[in-house]
Amino acid sequence: MRAEPMPCDDSARLLDEVARALEDRAPLRIRGGNSKAALGRAVMGREIDTRSHRGVVSYDPTELVITARAGTPLAELNAVLDEAGQMLPCEPPTFDDAATLGGAVAAGLSGPRRPWAGSVRDFVLGCRMITGEAKHLRFGGEVMKNVAGYDMSRLLAGSFGCLGLITEVSLKVLPKARAQRSVTLELDAGEALRELSVWRKAALPVSGACYLDGRLHVRLEGGVGSVAAAVDRIGGEDLDMRFWHALREQRLAFFLEDQRPLWRLSLPNATPLIGLPGAVLIDWGGAQRWLKSDAPSAAIRQIAAAAGGHATRFSPLPGHAGNDDGNGPFAPLAAPLLRFHQQLKQQLDPRGIFNPGRMYAEL
Known part of the structure; x- marks a missing residue:
């Protein structure tokens, strides 16, 4: 060893x-x-x-x-x-x-x-x-x-x-929570997002919610009694807790088997189901949506912006070094926000030696 x-x-x-x-x-x-x-x-x-x-x-x-x-x-x-x-x-x-x-x-x-x-x-x-x-x-x-x-x-x-x-x-x-349980339910995506909204308002001890391949996966954490009561209310089948580790580490088949570029869309919590050009995994109860897609960057970012969010490209594009096709992997900054970032960079790193251009060419 x-x-x-x-x-x-x-x-x-x-x-x-x-x-x-x-x-x-x-x-x-x-x-x-x-x-x-x-x-x-x-x-x-x-x-x-x-x-x-x-x-x-x-x-x-x-x-x-x-x-x-x-x-x-x-x-x-x-x-x-x-x-x-x-x-x-x-x-x-x-x-x-x-x-x-x-x-x-x-x-x-x-x-x-x-x-x-x-x-x-x-x-x-x-x-x-x-x-x-x-x-x-x-x-x-x-x-x-x-x-x-x-x-x-x-x-x-x-x-x-x-x-x-x-x-x-x-x-x-x-x-760590005293009790943990995970369940999975067969639902369509729209119904899954509606149920999650209801459970959020009911303050159920949800600590993970992911929709993938026609099933809603839910993790519950808290006191023994509150978790048991939530499982009784939600129903569904038991789910192996290792699912959440695989999701966190991007080791699910969704991430590994589809070779198209990976995008992360960050959206408001209450965003309903929206059409996305590719395979989708819904995480964070709907606030984070992973997308595998060959669609142009501008099209994906336009969809995210229309829903009140933004999109980040997480994997390199074929033939483009450093995950940059000229549009950049991160959502473009509005001019006032870019100026703030540049001013902060100037204060802390006036000669620009640390990771120049890692996020934006202007930084």
Whole structure:
């Protein structure tokens, strides 16, 4: 059996590499486990690897807070929490155990529990980061000029490394539910979305809802009595709990067998069934819809925008390096929002060395 690397504070090396990049005016491509390398535009630059900077820094289960270095594998963090009967409620994917904590926060991806528990951003309490001026700051112990008033720890969630190099994260954690059950029901998609709306108003302890291949899959978590009562009301057949792990990790046949590009549509909770050009998996009770489609980017984004949401392309297009066909993998930003992002980038990374262009060419 291969021995796991020991916990290590390797921040001095990371700082040195950033300082040298500044001297050389060389861009840096931040990498952890590389599990989300296909998400975003290609970044040309020196690789700066965070995986050696790893390990849990502090964890007291009674405080419901864990602090760990950015290179710590999510699987390792989950194992530590599991021993104490606790969890990361937002369920960030581990992607074959390759994902690191820093990458999970930088990408901001959440699992099936997200609509009921919250996103990765909601559980970030604090962080340390190396700025584009090679300063190692802790938020919010140190105040950075011209960005006071921003919750920097949460701004880093979903920034894809464009604002700085995350070195350490403190997260709120929660106890695992006392009872869990999963059921599956045969329904048409419209009826499934209507039932979910009714259950939401009835405050049933739903913590996962996915519609696929003519069946609604529901996860229930909470007290023993409330879960049993919900199962009695919903009915259906028992479902193996491993389904939710496969959904979170994109290991269902839907993700693996269809070779068309993968899109994620983020929509308002109450969005009814809408026509999409391809195979569809409905997650998050309807708020997240995965699409396998060869349709043009503009057409998919127009459908998402008409429903009040946006679309992100999650997999590379054949013949286009770095998941970019000229339209970009992420939904275009309105001019005022783009200016805000550019101003924030200028404050934190004035020479533009961190993951330049990973999200947008203008960043």
